[in-house]
Amino acid sequence: EPEVTQTPSHQVTQMGQEVILRCVPISNHLYFYWYRQILGQKVEFLVSFYNNEISEKSEIFDDQFSVERPDGSNFTLKIRSTKLEDSAMYFCASSGPSAGGPTGELFFGEGSRLTVL
């Protein structure tokens, strides 16, 4: 069964450092997303991406964050100058036109746990 893969599974970084989280969405999917979940809290939308541009972003997704699809397979989330409060599980997700596109089912990766010290 096709799946969304994420790397690294866990990253520890010092406050102020830059972090790049990587995702390989399901190959025929066209819509890509990042969500985060702070420990003990709900899953929060960060950004959706389609046709090589951001289609929707939340208030959390400020100038500290950026996304990129550098090639035909990877989808990355860059967090500049990390803060303690950026510590969370970051989930990548994708969806495809056959499953309703951006209004249909999202398939989530297993997440990248970011710890900022």
Added chain:
Amino acid sequence: RKEVEQDPGPFNVPEGATVAFNCTYSNSASQSFFWYRQDCRKEPKLLMSVYSSGNEDGRFTAQLNRASQYISLLIRDSKLSDSATYLCVVNYGRGKLIFGQGTELSVKP
């Protein structure tokens, strides 16, 4: 009203019990609705989509009331393996899923 609000948990039930989860949402323009399941420290996984006419998948039944902006999930004949957190999820469009806080279910032998 919160964007997506769920019953507070946890729900502790014996095997075989029927349990119901409720959810309300604030945006009447919401386009699609889902129940996801999340096991401890794992990614959310789709349990079922929720349709206006109501839908059933085995022991699970989902209902949507657009007028009341209310979603429900009924689990019959609970199994130990149903223990998880159940997330009510509303799609506000363009992939922006808004998750509820989740309701933890613990099914005991």
